[in-house]
Amino acid sequence: MKLVILGVGGMGAISLSKIIAQMSTTKGLSIRSSEIHGMAKKGGLVEVQMKIGEGKSGVVLQKSANFVLVLDEAYLGYGEAFLKDNRVGLIVLTNEDKRWVIDNLGDVRFSSALVLGRFVKYQDLFAKDDAIKALKEFKFFEKNTIAFERGLA
Amino acid sequence: MRLFLSGNEAIAFGLIEAGARFIVGYPGTPSSEVIPMAIEIKKKFGIRGYFDWSVNEKVAFEEATAASYAHIGSAVVMKQVGLNVAMDPFMNTAMTGAPSGLVVVVADDPGPHSSQTEQDSRFLAFFAKIPVLEPSTPKEAYEFSKRALHLSRDFEIPVMIRSTTRVSHSREDIEIGEIGGLEVNPHFVKDVDRFAATPHFRLILHKKLNEKIGRIKNLDWFSDFEKYFEGEILIVTSGVSFAYLYDIVKDNNLEDKIKLLRIRMPYPLDVEKLKGVIDKAGCKRVLVIEEGYPVLEMQLKTVMPSIDGRLSGLVSNEGELTIDKIGEILSKAGILNRKSCDFVAPPFKRPSLCPGCGHRSAFFVIKQVFRNSAIYTGDIGCYTLGLNLGAVDTVHCMGASVSFAFGFDKVFSLFGKSDQVVVATIGDSTFFHSGITALIDAVHNNSKLILVILDNSTVAMTGNQTTPANEYSQTGEKTKPIEIERVVEALGVEFLRVRDAYDIDGMIEDLKSAKDFVLNSKSPAVLIFRHPCVYSGEGLKNNVRFKDVYIDKELCTGCKVCVKQFECPSLIFDENKEKVFIDVVTCIKCGQCVKSCPFDAIKVEQ
Numbered sequence: 001m002k003l004v005i006l007g008v009g010g011m012g013a014i015s016l017s018k019i020i021a022q023m024s025t026t027k028g029l030s031i032r033s034s035e036i037h038g039m040a041k042k043g044g045l046v047e048v049q050m051k052i053g054e055g056k057s058g059v060v061l062q063k064s065a066n067f068v069l070v071l072d073e074a075y076l077g078y079g080e081a082f083l084k085d086n087r088v089g090l091i092v093l094t095n096e097d098k099r100w101v102i103d104n105l106g107d108v109r110f111s112s113a114l115v116l117g118r119f120v121k122y123q124d125l126f127a128k129d130d131a132i133k134a135l136k137e138f139k140f141f142e143k144n145t146i147a148f149e150r151g152l153a
Numbered sequence: 154m155r156l157f158l159s160g161n162e163a164i165a166f167g168l169i170e171a172g173a174r175f176i177v178g179y180p181g182t183p184s185s186e187v188i189p190m191a192i193e194i195k196k197k198f199g200i201r202g203y204f205d206w207s208v209n210e211k212v213a214f215e216e217a218t219a220a221s222y223a224h225i226g227s228a229v230v231m232k233q234v235g236l237n238v239a240m241d242p243f244m245n246t247a248m249t250g251a252p253s254g255l256v257v258v259v260a261d262d263p264g265p266h267s268s269q270t271e272q273d274s275r276f277l278a279f280f281a282k283i284p285v286l287e288p289s290t291p292k293e294a295y296e297f298s299k300r301a302l303h304l305s306r307d308f309e310i311p312v313m314i315r316s317t318t319r320v321s322h323s324r325e326d327i328e329i330g331e332i333g334g335l336e337v338n339p340h341f342v343k344d345v346d347r348f349a350a351t352p353h354f355r356l357i358l359h360k361k362l363n364e365k366i367g368r369i370k371n372l373d374w375f376s377d378f379e380k381y382f383e384g385e386i387l388i389v390t391s392g393v394s395f396a397y398l399y400d401i402v403k404d405n406n407l408e409d410k411i412k413l414l415r416i417r418m419p420y421p422l423d424v425e426k427l428k429g430v431i432d433k434a435g436c437k438r439v440l441v442i443e444e445g446y447p448v449l450e451m452q453l454k455t456v457m458p459s460i461d462g463r464l465s466g467l468v469s470n471e472g473e474l475t476i477d478k479i480g481e482i483l484s485k486a487g488i489l490n491r492k493s494c495d496f497v498a499p500p501f502k503r504p505s506l507c508p509g510c511g512h513r514s515a516f517f518v519i520k521q522v523f524r525n526s527a528i529y530t531g532d533i534g535c536y537t538l539g540l541n542l543g544a545v546d547t548v549h550c551m552g553a554s555v556s557f558a559f560g561f562d563k564v565f566s567l568f569g570k571s572d573q574v575v576v577a578t579i580g581d582s583t584f585f586h587s588g589i590t591a592l593i594d595a596v597h598n599n600s601k602l603i604l605v606i607l608d609n610s611t612v613a614m615t616g617n618q619t620t621p622a623n624e625y626s627q628t629g630e631k632t633k634p635i636e637i638e639r640v641v642e643a644l645g646v647e648f649l650r651v652r653d654a655y656d657i658d659g660m661i662e663d664l665k666s667a668k669d670f671v672l673n674s675k676s677p678a679v680l681i682f683r684h685p686c687v688y689s690g691e692g693l694k695n696n697v698r699f700k701d702v703y704i705d706k707e708l709c710t711g712c713k714v715c716v717k718q719f720e721c722p723s724l725i726f727d728e729n730k731e732k733v734f735i736d737v738v739t740c741i742k743c744g745q746c747v748k749s750c751p752f753d754a755i756k757v758e759q
């Protein structure tokens with residue numbers, strides 16, 4: 001499976017990739033990723049490309065990803081360019097989602113767990129339990145789970 | 154133990170597992186994650202060793218060399234431009250050798266993504282006559298690092314690990330071996346002919362170096378070529394380009410078109426052996442695809458003039474060799490049938506200092522005081538982005554803000570334009586790294602430059618590493634903080650002011666006095682504008698925070714003065730309403746923008 005995560009600095013794109021990696025390793029699948037975050041700290045794009053169970057490099061070409069997770073609407077068009085089949089597999093964190101996360105969980109960072117929920121819902125490689133198990137390995141398990149459930153719903 | 158590690162983290166694991174107990178360096182993207190991971194490993198596995206930042210790469214290199222002399226497996230870590238700083242000890246350690254092993258980890262930045270140059274460090278390994286290994290994935294970064302330390306120890310020669318941004322910043326699940334259980338016995342066997350060699354003995358050392366490199370050249374594993382696929386076109390490759398090529402072949406079913414020959418050690422390269430393998434393969438065409446300079450190609454070309462690559466114009470001579478670019482090259486060579494490139498680029502967002510950054514307030518004030526009359530020499534770090542406020546005219550290399558200011562001031566003063574003001578800006582860490590020496594020159598040789606040290610007490614640009622001014626080192630150990638003001642005073646600087654960078658009126662006063670001072674004297678004025686980095690957890694927690702900062706829509710005229718001159722990314726111009734609003738998600742409510750509005754439209758609520 002090829003997937004791409006797009007976000008801006010501080011949105012949790014990197015942590016999201018680590019959670020997905022954890023899920024893959026637990027399942028015994030190889031996992032490779034490539035991060036691009038040159039000036040991310042300065043408000044720029046954070047891009048994580050991942051290959052699960054395939055490849056030598058973690059790089060994903062445009063028009064070849066099975067899933068694209070977009071954590072910032074500004075990168076919607078860029079995200080679409082990675083999709084293998086037009087519009088299939090595009091998972092977007094809307095500003096409305098972000099508001100919900102800030103209002104209910106206090107920190108926009110938990111948005112990444114919401115996106116994880118949506119991702120788990122739309123594919124069949126990983127089940128809900130795989131994600132919960134992986135989330136346990138990371139900080140803020142409870143808040144992350146709340147956001148995750150929201151995404152899954 | 155199976156871990157999901159970045160290339161840099163994997164290097165830390167590899168080095169420590171192989172016995173490195175002394176790892177130092179200086180932060181620089183894309184190399185910065187090696188040392189923090191080494192420190193984490195040390196804590197987690199309870200091993201003894203010294204893993205920490207040094208003041209600059211030259212010092213780091215020398216410290217690590219001495220550790221190797223004392224029979225401790227060592228490593229030194231830096232980005233490509235850092236190796237330029239460490240060139241002197243680098244060349245010398247190649248000569249004297251490293252008795253207990255010294256791995257030189259260098260991360261190159263093709264692109265460049267966050268560097269001033271786009272150089273290929275393999276060339277410098279060639280230049281110093283030391284072996285260089287080139288991993289293509291994080292897993293290999295781990296394995297090659299272990300190999301590198303063993304090779305270095307066996308031959309008492311420094312060995313380079315050359316990484317690139319894509320290897321350093323990729324992640325992969327890696328099975329890590331056993332860590333710990335190492336007997337360390339530091340001792341130093343004196344040998345002045347080697348460790349304090351005079352020119353006569355240097356000649357002998359050079360001869361020995363040549364012999365070592367001659368033996369390493371055809372060493373098993375290192376000089377072996379990995380072969381993949383059975384096509385008619387042979388591609389000689391190494392590093393991350395190999396991983397890309399492998400994936401392209403697999404994804405496009407080119408197994409019967411391409412044959413890959415992967416090189417692990419680009420220098421020293423046994424070209425005769427390589428030629429033999431290529432001849433035997435009997436392919437009709439030979440290409441060389443490698444990230445950086447034509448290091449393999451130039452060596453191979455001496456025995457196979459007909460090869461194709463950078464030297465023949467097939468591969469571009471600058472820029473990163475991305476997987477897309479390699480795809481294009483293969484299409485150009487008629488191997489891959491690829492539709493015309495319709496790569497969609499991400500929307501461009503200009504990098505900017507963080508909302509609430511003290512540097513911004515300092516630059517804003519500098520610009521208010523000197524307008525366009527001063528020459529602004531900048532330096533390397535977050536504060537390079539003073540560019541956006543029009544208060545940076547030059548950015549060159551670490552510490553050059555001070556020496557550039559010196560040079561400008563000297564020529565203007567000498568040729569009758571002594572009222573030209575030159576303002577240099579430098580960060581605290583960069584000042585320690587290479588600003589101090591230039592300031593010595595300025596004081597000693599009567600330069601009337603104005604130097605503003607922007608002190609945020611961290612190496613912010615590369616991820617908030619510690620600096621010599623901190624009370625604790627990266628490892629959490631108590632250190633002796635070096636006070637910048639005392640250093641400046643000790644150098645004999647007569648005008649020194651220290652100010653919080655959030656004190657806008659105070660800074661204006663300081664800069665005006667500094668201007669008066671330099672125009673009436675022959676010595677530099679130094680100002681330290683200090684404010685903790687708001688990107689660090691501590692800095693943000695302790696920062697001024699108003700209940701609210703907002704725009705009074707009645708008063709805002711939409712002149713955009715705040716957006717243009719203060720340039721906080723949280724100030725956003727609403728094109729429809731023709732007024733500014735504050736983005737509540739990113740604003741840290743510091744209130745620093747208030748003074749930038751000529752109409753008092755930016756309000757704070759206590």
Ligand code: SF4
Binds near residue numbers: 709754755
């Ligand atoms: S807030 Fe002030 S400076 Fe900014 S656009 Fe409005 S009037 Fe101009």
Ligand code: SF4
Binds near residue numbers: 702722735743747
């Ligand atoms: S208060 Fe003003 S300067 Fe501070 S972060 Fe918010 S918009 Fe930027």
